[in-house]
Every structure is written in structure tokens, then in C-alpha cells.
Amino acid sequence: MKKTIAIAMGGYTSECDVSIQSGENVYEHLKNDYNVYQAHILKDNWYVWHDxxxxxIDKSDFSVVIDGQKITFDVVFNTIHGTPGEDGLIQGYLQNLNIKQTVAEYYNATLTYNKRDCISVLKAYGIPTAENYFYNQGDVIDADDIIxxxxxxxxxxxxxxxxxxGITKVKTKDEIPQAINHALKExxxxxxxxxxxxxEVSVGVINxxxxxxxLPVTEIISENEFFDFEAKYYGKSQEITPANLTENETQSVQNLAVKIFKILKMKGLTRSEFIFHNGQPHFLEINACPGLTKAxxxxxxxxxxxxxxxxxFSNAIEMA
Structure with a gap:
């Protein structure tokens, strides 16, 4: 008997459209093997898009009624980038309903979604990272202290x-306040x-x-100043898979990515970003719910x- 799967997509952030593209791609590759429904989780509406x-969607039990028949789900395939799918909110909600889902559990997802907290945890395990400075809305902007x-x-x-x-590459002291205000929009x-x-390289790690x-390492060569939204989704970058690294470089970054996956108790499909700085891979961030679009x-x-x-995608469901 085929399992009934909800593909959760959308979300409440600027990544909504990308998430829907991810969800639609997953749907196309699962629809022949499962009873699959596209669940749009939007700020003002939760619904299943069907025919x-x-x-x-009835939020009391995450069910839907179609043609007079109530449909419940064996597994939710989570493709929501950003809140509420990548930051633990959907995970906690589904756990309370005893519904399985495909990505990290609620605490682990919350931790990885918070770049500052995630880096702080990994530094305690000796994972190399950039130097960093934390700023909260309302704090005084001390550009000299930041520099x-x-x-x-x-x-x-x-x-x-x-x-x-919400990311800016800053080259001068005068650009710092504007860059902070840009980030505060997100x-x-x-x-x-x-x-x-x-x-810069990217490493997928999966269960x-x-x-x-x-997975094989991807090197990212952006035509822009850095790997920004335009570079990611509008072809303004080269993504070379497998990356042109030495065997030792490949092994070192793959081992580090697997170590991080295990430290953070990830599950499902993840992707971590690194910069080879002075010959050593430095951790940038981990995506607990990475993009699954065709690009x-x-x-x-x-x-x-x-x-x-x-x-x-089938494996992610079975592992869940």
C-alpha cells in the first residue's frame, strides 16, 4: 500500500518562492511511487493544492478533506526554507501530532538556523570558522569596534x-551602518x-x-562579489561538481562536513558551506533544509x- 506524503513548501520568509520550486521538484520525482500532496504553508493560509x-489544511491534526474524504499523512517531506520549516517550528508541531518528517528535529533545526548559536557550538568542538561579531537591533553601531x-x-x-x-560584503567603515540596516530587514x-x-565549496551530507x-564536493565560483541570491538562482556563478580539489582537500572537507552533521545530530538531506582559507576548510553555515530545485x-x-x-527523495521518506 502506497504511503501518503505531504510535501510542505512555502514558508513565511523571502525564500517562499524558492521553497515552492523545491517542493514542486520533489513532487515530480515522488508522484509515481507515493500518494503525494502539495501542502502550501503560507503566512496567511495553509492549504493543499490538488487538481x-x-x-x-486542518491545523488541529494536519489533515485535509478532498471530495468528502479526510486525508492524513504518513510523512511530511519538508522543503520549507526559512521559518517555519527550517527553524524548528513545523518540526515541533508535527512531533506533537506524532507525524514523521524528513529533516532535523525541532531543537537541532532551531540551532542550525541560528548562525550565531550554531557557530558557538561548533567552535567548542574545534571547528574552524571566521572571526565574528554579534549585533542585535537597538544596539549602538560601533563601527570601530566591529573593524x-x-x-x-x-x-x-x-x-x-x-x-x-540580508547579506552585504562591506569594504569601508562608512558602509557598516547601511549593511546592518539591510540585514535587519530580514x-x-x-x-x-x-x-x-x-x-568556496559546498558539501551535501545525507543519511x-x-x-x-x-556527497561529491561542489566548488562555487561567483561572477558577483560573493555567492548571493542572483548567483545562486539566476546563473551568475559556476558550480563545479566534483570540485577541482586534491584528494586530501576533498577528504578533509568531506570528513569535516560529516563530523558537523553528527555533532549537530542532523537527519535527512543537509548541505554545509566552507571556505578553504590558508589551506584549511573553515565552516560558514549548514542548511538543514537545503534547496531542492532543479538548479x-x-x-x-x-x-x-x-x-x-x-x-x-524516496530515501529521505524511508529514513524518516
């Missing part, structure tokens, strides 16, 4: 946002990081058939290692 119609801590150039980022929303917490000069497995990096990596997207 070109909207059917409201003293992280130097110039530096990156000013929204603490809890993805797809490079979140009331900001992280300011030192510039790491080196090659595949019960084994934690690093996204993790699907590229799965294909490079011989895992079809149907197998990748």
Missing part, C-alpha cells in the same frame, strides 16, 4: 535567513564575519540507507555520485 484547487574584531572587508548577515537574503539579529580569502554519507546544488551532487533524485 488546480485549494483545500484548507577591530573582524577587520575589513567583512560580511554583514541576517542571523536567521537563507538564500543570501532579522532582528545580525552576525558580522571576517572575510575569509579562499575557494542514505542508514549511513551518513558525504540547486545538492541534487547536482546526488546525480554526480549516481543517486537519482527519485531515489534520493
Amino acid at each position: 488546480a484547487q485549494k483545500y484548507p 577591530k574584531k573582524v577587520g575589513l572587508p567583512c560580511f554583514v548577515k541576517a542571523n536567521r535567513a537563507g538564500s543570501s537574503f 532579522d532582528d539579529e545580525v552576525i558580522i564575519e571576517s572575510f575569509l580569502d579562499g575557494r 542514505y540507507q542508514g549511513e551518513v554519507k558525504a 540547486s546544488i545538492l541534487p547536482q551532487q546526488a546525480k554526480a555520485t549516481g543517486i537519482s533524485l527519485s531515489a534520493l
Whole structure:
């Protein structure tokens, strides 16, 4: 008997459209093997999109009634980037309803979504990272103190946002206030990081058939100043999979990515970003619910290692 799957997509942030693209791609690769429904989780409405119609989701038990039949779900395939799918809110809600879902559990998702907290935990395990400075909305902007801590150039980022929303590369002291205000449009917490000069790579780590497995490494060469939204989603970058690294470099960053996956008690499909700085991979961030669009990096990596997207997405459901 086929399992009944809800693909949760959308969310409440600037990443909503990208999330819907991820969800639609997952749907296309699962629809022949499962009873699959597209669950749109939007700020003002939760509904299932089925046969070109909207059917409201009953939030009391995450069910939907279609043609007089009540449908409940065995597993939720979570493709929501940002809140409430990547920051633990959906996970906690579904756990209370005893419904399985495909990504990290609520606490672990909350931790990884908060860049500042995640970096603080990983530093305690000796994971190399950039120097960083934390700013909260309402704090006095002390540009001299920021520069003293992280130097110039530096990156000013929204603490809890993805797809490079709310991020600026700052080159002068005068640019710092504007960059902070830009980040505050996405979140009331900001992280300011030192510039790491080196090659940027991305490593997918998945739980595949019960084994934690690093996928082939992708090198990211952006045509823009850094790997921003335009570079990610509008072709303004080269994404080379597998990356042109030495065997030792490949092994070191894959081992580090697997170690981080295990420290943070991740599950499902994840992707971590690193910069090779002075020959050593430095951790930037981890995506507990990474992009799964046709243009996204993790699907590229799965294909490079011989895992079809149907197998990748089906495995996430079975592991859940």
C-alpha cells in the first residue's frame, strides 16, 4: 500500500518562492511511487493544492478533506526554507501530532538556523570558522569596534535567513551602518564575519540507507562579489561538481562536513558551506533544509555520485 506524503513548501520568509520550486521538484520525482500532496504553508493560509484547487489544511491534526474524504499523512517531506520549516517550528508541531518528517528535529533545526548559536557550538568542538561579531537591533553601531574584531572587508548577515537574503560584503567603515540596516530587514539579529580569502565549496551530507554519507564536493565560483541570491538562482556563478580539489582537500572537507552533521545530530538531506582559507576548510553555515530545485546544488551532487533524485527523495521518506 502506497504511503501518503505531504510535501510542505512555502514558508513565511523571502525564500517562499524558492521553497515552492523545491517542493514542486520533489513532487515530480515522488508522484509515481507515493500518494503525494502539495501542502502550501503560507503566512496567511495553509492549504493543499490538488487538481488546480485549494483545500484548507486542518491545523488541529494536519489533515485535509478532498471530495468528502479526510486525508492524513504518513510523512511530511519538508522543503520549507526559512521559518517555519527550517527553524524548528513545523518540526515541533508535527512531533506533537506524532507525524514523521524528513529533516532535523525541532531543537537541532532551531540551532542550525541560528548562525550565531550554531557557530558557538561548533567552535567548542574545534571547528574552524571566521572571526565574528554579534549585533542585535537597538544596539549602538560601533563601527570601530566591529573593524577591530573582524577587520575589513567583512560580511554583514541576517542571523536567521537563507538564500543570501540580508547579506552585504562591506569594504569601508562608512558602509557598516547601511549593511546592518539591510540585514535587519530580514532579522532582528545580525552576525558580522571576517572575510575569509579562499575557494568556496559546498558539501551535501545525507543519511542514505542508514549511513551518513558525504556527497561529491561542489566548488562555487561567483561572477558577483560573493555567492548571493542572483548567483545562486539566476546563473551568475559556476558550480563545479566534483570540485577541482586534491584528494586530501576533498577528504578533509568531506570528513569535516560529516563530523558537523553528527555533532549537530542532523537527519535527512543537509548541505554545509566552507571556505578553504590558508589551506584549511573553515565552516560558514549548514542548511538543514537545503534547496531542492532543479538548479540547486545538492541534487547536482546526488546525480554526480549516481543517486537519482527519485531515489534520493524516496530515501529521505524511508529514513524518516
